[in-house]
Structure formats: C-alpha cells, structure tokens
Amino acid sequence: LIQDGVKSAVNYTASDSLCLDGQRLVAIAGSYGSSGTEYRTEGESFSRIISYGTSGSPVTGPGYFKVWTKSGQIMEFGNTVDSAVETQGPAATAASRPIRVWAVNKITDSKGNYLAVKYAKDTVTWGAYVPTSILYTGNARAGLLPYSHVDFHLLARADTQIGYDAGSKIGTPWLIDHIYTYTVVNGVDTMVKDYQLTYDVSAATQRSRITQIKECDGGGLAQFCLSPTMMTWQKANSSGLPPVLWPLPDTTGRVVGMGDFNGDGYADAVYGVPVIVPAGNNGMGSYYYNYYVAYSNGSGYGAGVALGVASPAKVAASAATGDLNGDGKDDLYVNIGYTTSLFLGSSGGLKAASWPLSHATGRLVGNGDFNGDGYADAVYGVPVIVPAGDNGTGSYYYGYYVAYSNGSGYGAGVALGVASPAKVAALAATGDLNGDGQDDSYLNIGYATTLWLSSSPSPELLHKVTTGLGADISITYKIIADTTVYSKETTGVYPVRDLNSGAPLYVVSSVSSSNGVGGDYVSNYRYTGGKSHLTGGGFLGFRQTVNTDAQTGIVSTTTYRQDYPYQGLPLAAEKRTASGVLLNSVANTWTSTANPAWSAQYHAPQLTQSVESSYELTGGLISTVTTRNVYDSYGNPTSITVSTPDGYSKTTTNTYVNDLVNWYLGRLTNASITSTTP
Structure with a gap:
C-alpha cells in the first residue's frame, strides 16, 4: 500500500512485483516482468538487473535473471532447472506453473572466475528447495572446471514447517546435518573437512534446534575432530496461565470478543451487561444485554463505551474480530440473533459501519485472511430451516460460508460445505490483553468472567554459545x-x-x-x-x-532515522562516561537522489555530511571535524572535503571510469588532494 497505493498479496501472476534480496525491483527500460527488461532496486544498489525469457503458462513472469553488481560480479538467478523453483503442484504441470523463487545458480567475477550452486527441490509435495552443492575454482576464460566444492548433506526432518502462499504449499522438509568440503588431490576428489551439525527438539514447540557444530577432518574411519561448538537455547517457563484480577468496568459483564480496535498495541474487550426489566402485572420480569467496549491500557481497562446494540436474554451473542479494511486496526462484528452489527476500528476507537453479507441472516463465527490479500475475510453461518413433520416440530441447522473482503466490502458468500447443529455456542475469547506477546484468555461462566494472563517467555531464543576452546x-x-x-x-x-x-x-x-x-x-x-x-x-x-x-561504564548511543527512504540509517551517535560527560559525538546528514521517470519509489540515500567532535574527560572540546561528500550518478565519491573550524581543510578529488557496457563501475583513474591552511 505504501508503494503502490493498493493492498494486494502475491498471486503468482504477471501483475506481481519482483524483489531481489528483499528489495523491490523498479523497471527503468522495458515492460515489467518481460524478457529484456532492465531494473534497479528500489533502494539503489547500483546493480544492473535484466530479466530474460518467460515462465508459466499462461506467462506469469520471467524465466531467469542476470545481475551485474557494482563490484564487477555477474550473478545468475534461476538459469538452471533446479534453481528455478516453481509453485507447489503435480509433477506433470511443473513446466507450466509459475516460478516462485529464482535462486542464485552462478556468480562470475570480472576475471572469469566463477562458482555454481546446485539445489535439491521438491515442488510436488512441499514446495521446497535447498542448496546441495557449491562448486568453485572454475574459470570460464581459461576453460577450467571447478575442482573444489562444498556439499550439504540433507536429513529428513520430523517437524516439517508448512505454510501457504496464494494457495501454494511452502514446506521445510530437510535439515542439514553435514557440510563437506572437497578438493582435488593428486587427481582424486578428496574430502578436506566435515562439519557435523546436531539438533534437538524443543519440548515447548516440537521444533528442531541446532545444538552443536563439530569440525572434523576428512579422515573417514580415522577421523579427527576438534571439540564442538555448543548452543544452548532459552527454556520456556512452565507457569502457564495463572488467574489474575483484571475486572471489567461492569462486574456482571460477559466478554464476547477481543481485538486491538484503536491501534495502540493492546487487545480491547467487547462485553455484554445484563439489564433487568422489572416484573409487570403478570409477575414475570425479563432482562436483555447491552454491549460495550473496554479499551486496555496494558494494565487494566478504562470505562466501558456503549456500542449501541443490545440482545434479548436468551438470544446468544458472539463477536468476531479482524482487520477487514487493511488499515492496521482490528474491526468488530457483533452477532445478535440473526442480526450482525459492524464496527470499524480507528485511532479513536470503534465506529459503526455497514458491510452487508450476501446472506442477510448470516452470523459471523470468525475472521482471517484466508486468501492472503491482507484483508480479514469472514466465516459465517446461515440458518437453514427444516420444516415441521407430522409431529409438528421442526428444526434448523447452520450452513457455513466464507465472504472475502476487498478492503471496502465483501464479495458473495462461498459455501464451505460444512454445517452444525442449531445450539452450538462459543464460550471463550482470546487476545494479547497486556501486550506481552502472549495470548491471554477469558472464560465466561454464567455472569462470572475469569481472566488468565500468559506468563511464558519465548522458548526459541539462542541463550549461549560455547566454543571448542571453552569460551562462552x-x-x-x-x-x-x-x-x-x-x-x-x-x-x-x-x-x-x-x-x-x-x-x-x-x-x-x-x-x-x-x-x-x-x-x-x-x-x-x-x-x-x-x-x-x-x-x-x-x-x-x-x-x-x-x-x-x-x-568502563562508557555509554554509546546511536540515533537512527525512521522516515522513508532513510529508515535504519544512523542520524547521530555519541559516547559518554558513566557520569554523563560527553566524549565524542557524530551528526550525519543524508540526502536522497530520486528519478521520478523510473519510479516514485526509486531512491539513492547518500551520506553528504558528517560532523564529529571529540572532548576531554573534563568535558572540554578537543576538535570538530566536518566531512562533506559529493557523488557521481553511480554512487562514487567524486569530492571529499575534510575541514575544521579554524580554517584547515583537505579536499580529495576523484575521477572514475564507469563502463556502462560491461557494467564496471567506480574504476578510480585519478585522485588529487588539495590542502588549505589559514
């Protein structure tokens, strides 16, 4: 959305955008995704990228890529059968399926030296790929084939992780348990090293974790090994979900749903409060529920805010939450009988809205982004009446549908082919109430609501590395x-x-x-x-x-920019003593070169000025040095001026050759230095 003005997921069609190592590709010549089109990365890396051929039937993208880097390397991506990783599907359709990943298969330097990468891939069952061999020491100009290589031995893993992207399965069915290095000795391919990797399985998540790496020689049965490097992982706290007192604003409230409706990072609660209707002349009273939202502040709730909806006493109410319109805030559905009310989240909290379902009597039971487009879709049940038989009693059941959100409404409901009896109800609501990264749980029993806050830390963090020499x-x-x-x-x-x-x-x-x-x-x-x-x-x-x-007590502070396109670049840095005395400071100035003719997203951030000051331990200024940089169109510094406040300066002027045919950039041909004294 930030780049294109629309929110859409990858669909493996010709309309998808392409990335190199996480950087969006911007077409500067040719049609996006077509053969022969030239690209740059969105954040300029000064690499020339060209797509070749086609893939998929109908065509969904290029066949492969070549990348000419600023350093003079030529990289090929997806230019072999095993490095062009298609989406998962039947073997018979592999040639016609879209390519999901173009993996690097060859890297050549400016002298003709090259390495090649081989892969194992399984796009029938898992949609997976992994490198199995790196062959190096080849030279294309000399006609020399690689005589050294690194091999990766694969181990089938029991804890295969599975995900889906645009309906395509993506799994991780392998672990690497040996890394072998080979070279030719006296004409024989000989193992030099055997790096052995050992894993355990987390008791908390049942996921494999690397615990040991051992370096051994290639001696076979007489193999000699160094002491291993050991990895220790953080263990989960087994304290579970202790009940705590975190009351709702209304003590008789029953939680029916949770979500971060105002975008502050805390899960808020939707709850119903019974309202008693006194008995009339017939001696029979009744009650109904009014519904409220209570906004969490991380340690409790503020006052309940009325939603303006109510339900009769014996009509079940439920809620479903999710980001329907893709604005980063949870939205809310409240079901009462056959009526569903929608509230969209905003920075000011929930606001009433209307997104009708294609079935007017549909009751929301859940939300989720089922088609991967970034919008929460709705699963809902529709009551189906079974007419009365001879005994005069009829019944009903629920048929279930999914309605896909487009960011401003729903499409027609799509039947899921499942049904449930009439009186099936949900009793619990979950969400991260206190923002600690763990889901918390509410359970409604009568008018009593009990809250459990999760307290287990993340168990999958590396805690200690111990080398073979005993260093930790x-x-x-x-x-x-x-x-x-x-x-x-x-x-x-x-x-x-x-x-x-x-x-x-x-x-x-x-x-x-x-x-x-x-x-x-x-x-x-x-x-x-x-x-x-x-x-x-x-x-x-x-x-x-x-x-x-x-x-030493020395405190080093670094401040970063967070604005596009400079996010992550250092703005300032300083060092102070434990008592706060400033020892050193640096202030950076960044500018970005744009090229709207290529793309509004293209940018090339460059450090144009840096001011560094040093101080005595007593706080007195020692020196201030200012460095100013000027660059050519390919990121090469053509002028570097270093100056001090007392009038001293030194300017280095550089001349480069930028060979755009072979893409040899930044070849320095001349440098001159001019010094100025006061």
Whole structure:
C-alpha cells in the first residue's frame, strides 16, 4: 500500500512485483516482468538487473535473471532447472506453473572466475528447495572446471514447517546435518573437512534446534575432530496461565470478543451487561444485554463505551474480530440473533459501519485472511430451516460460508460445505490483553468472567554459545514490556504507529563473552522509540539504541532515522562516561537522489555530511571535524572535503571510469588532494 497505493498479496501472476534480496525491483527500460527488461532496486544498489525469457503458462513472469553488481560480479538467478523453483503442484504441470523463487545458480567475477550452486527441490509435495552443492575454482576464460566444492548433506526432518502462499504449499522438509568440503588431490576428489551439525527438539514447540557444530577432518574411519561448538537455547517457563484480577468496568459483564480496535498495541474487550426489566402485572420480569467496549491500557481497562446494540436474554451473542479494511486496526462484528452489527476500528476507537453479507441472516463465527490479500475475510453461518413433520416440530441447522473482503466490502458468500447443529455456542475469547506477546484468555461462566494472563517467555531464543576452546557468549533477552530495556515514544502519526511497550517483541538486553583471562566482558542494551508502518512499510526500527560497557561504564548511543527512504540509517551517535560527560559525538546528514521517470519509489540515500567532535574527560572540546561528500550518478565519491573550524581543510578529488557496457563501475583513474591552511 505504501508503494503502490493498493493492498494486494502475491498471486503468482504477471501483475506481481519482483524483489531481489528483499528489495523491490523498479523497471527503468522495458515492460515489467518481460524478457529484456532492465531494473534497479528500489533502494539503489547500483546493480544492473535484466530479466530474460518467460515462465508459466499462461506467462506469469520471467524465466531467469542476470545481475551485474557494482563490484564487477555477474550473478545468475534461476538459469538452471533446479534453481528455478516453481509453485507447489503435480509433477506433470511443473513446466507450466509459475516460478516462485529464482535462486542464485552462478556468480562470475570480472576475471572469469566463477562458482555454481546446485539445489535439491521438491515442488510436488512441499514446495521446497535447498542448496546441495557449491562448486568453485572454475574459470570460464581459461576453460577450467571447478575442482573444489562444498556439499550439504540433507536429513529428513520430523517437524516439517508448512505454510501457504496464494494457495501454494511452502514446506521445510530437510535439515542439514553435514557440510563437506572437497578438493582435488593428486587427481582424486578428496574430502578436506566435515562439519557435523546436531539438533534437538524443543519440548515447548516440537521444533528442531541446532545444538552443536563439530569440525572434523576428512579422515573417514580415522577421523579427527576438534571439540564442538555448543548452543544452548532459552527454556520456556512452565507457569502457564495463572488467574489474575483484571475486572471489567461492569462486574456482571460477559466478554464476547477481543481485538486491538484503536491501534495502540493492546487487545480491547467487547462485553455484554445484563439489564433487568422489572416484573409487570403478570409477575414475570425479563432482562436483555447491552454491549460495550473496554479499551486496555496494558494494565487494566478504562470505562466501558456503549456500542449501541443490545440482545434479548436468551438470544446468544458472539463477536468476531479482524482487520477487514487493511488499515492496521482490528474491526468488530457483533452477532445478535440473526442480526450482525459492524464496527470499524480507528485511532479513536470503534465506529459503526455497514458491510452487508450476501446472506442477510448470516452470523459471523470468525475472521482471517484466508486468501492472503491482507484483508480479514469472514466465516459465517446461515440458518437453514427444516420444516415441521407430522409431529409438528421442526428444526434448523447452520450452513457455513466464507465472504472475502476487498478492503471496502465483501464479495458473495462461498459455501464451505460444512454445517452444525442449531445450539452450538462459543464460550471463550482470546487476545494479547497486556501486550506481552502472549495470548491471554477469558472464560465466561454464567455472569462470572475469569481472566488468565500468559506468563511464558519465548522458548526459541539462542541463550549461549560455547566454543571448542571453552569460551562462552551468553545472550539475555527481555520483552519490550520491561521498562528497563525499552522506552516507548508518542510521536507516531498514522500510518506510522509507535511500537507499544506491550508489543510481542523480544530484544537483546545483555551480551556476556569470555575475555580470555578468566572473566567476562559484558555489554548491556536499551532501546527507545520503536515504530511500525501500518500500511506496508513494516517495522521501521528503533529510533535510538544504547550500549553500556559494564567494565568502563562508557555509554554509546546511536540515533537512527525512521522516515522513508532513510529508515535504519544512523542520524547521530555519541559516547559518554558513566557520569554523563560527553566524549565524542557524530551528526550525519543524508540526502536522497530520486528519478521520478523510473519510479516514485526509486531512491539513492547518500551520506553528504558528517560532523564529529571529540572532548576531554573534563568535558572540554578537543576538535570538530566536518566531512562533506559529493557523488557521481553511480554512487562514487567524486569530492571529499575534510575541514575544521579554524580554517584547515583537505579536499580529495576523484575521477572514475564507469563502463556502462560491461557494467564496471567506480574504476578510480585519478585522485588529487588539495590542502588549505589559514
């Protein structure tokens, strides 16, 4: 959405965009995706990228790519059968299916030296691929074939991870348990090294984790091995879900649904409150439910806000949540009888809206992005009446449908082919109430609602690495809900949102490494001002990181830009003593070269100025040095001027040859230095 103005997932059609190593490709000559089209990366890398041939039937994209890098390498992607990874499907249709990944198959340098990569792929069962061999030491100009290679031995894994993209299965059926290196000795292909990888299985997630890497020679039965490098993983806390007191604003409220409706990173609660209707002359009273939303602040709820909907006492109410319109905030459906009410999330909370289903009596039972387009689709049940028989009693059941969202409404319901009895009800609601990254749970029993907050840490984080020489590197993590490691800011403006201190994110808080003399060297870390872009920009990083040297007390702070297209680039850095005395500071200025004729998204950020100051331990200024850079059209610094406030300066002027035919960029041919004194 941030790049194209529309929100869409990959569909494996000719309308998809292409990426190189995560960077969007921008066409500068030719038709996007066609043979012979030339591209640049969205963030300029000064590589020339050209697509060749076609793939898929009908055509869904190129057959392969070549990339000429600024350093003079030529890289080929997908130019062999095993490196062109098609979407998963029957073997008979492999040639006509779209290519999902063009993997690198060859890299050649400017002197003709090359390496080639071979792959194993299974696109029939798993939609998977993995490198099996890297052949190097070849030279195309000399006609020399590779005589050294690295082989990867594959092990079938029991914990295959499976996902789907546009209906195509993507699995990971293999582990690598040996990495062998070979070279030719006296005309014989001889093993030189055998790197042995060992795994265990996590008790918490049942996923494989690497625990040991051992380096051995190629000696076969007489093999000699060094002591292994060991990996230890963080273990899960088994404390589970202890009940805690976190009352709703109304003590008789019954939670029917949860979601982050105002986009602050906390799951809010939708609940019903019974309202008693006094008995009339016939002595019979009744009651109904009014529905409210209570917004979480991470440690409790604010006052309930009425939604303006109600239900009779014996008519079941339920709710379904999801991001229907793709704005980064949860939306809400409330079902009452055969009536469904919609509320769209906003920065100010829930707002009533109307997105009718194609079945007027449909009751929402769940939401999810079932077609991968970025919008939450709806699953709903429609009552089907079974007429009364001879005994005068009829019945009904629910037939279930899915309605796909387009961001502003639903298409026609598509039957799922399943049904349920009439009186099946859901009793629980889940969501991350306190923003600690773990789902919490509500259970309704009568008018009593019990809350369980999850307290288990993430179990899949690497905790310690111990080398064969006994040196340790230990890593400690904390979730950003811990204020000792993260500080939230409030400067985000939609669609940029401040990363809530309750977001499900673990960060490194401390690293301890052996210092070689029996002790440890410890660095501690803090983070400030994380931000995310809700309409496609993703996580923008932390505005500031702080590294404290536990031995010297020196505090190093780096500030980063978070605005497009500079996100992640260092804006400033400083070092201070433990008592706060400034020792060094750096301030950077970045500019970006645009080319609207190519694409509005194309950009080339460049460091144009850096000012560095150094200080005495007493705080007195020692020096200030300013460096100014000027670049040519291919990112080469043609002028570098280093100056001081007292009038001294030195300018280096560079001349380059940029061979655009062979794409040899930045070949320095001349450099001159001019010095100026006051």
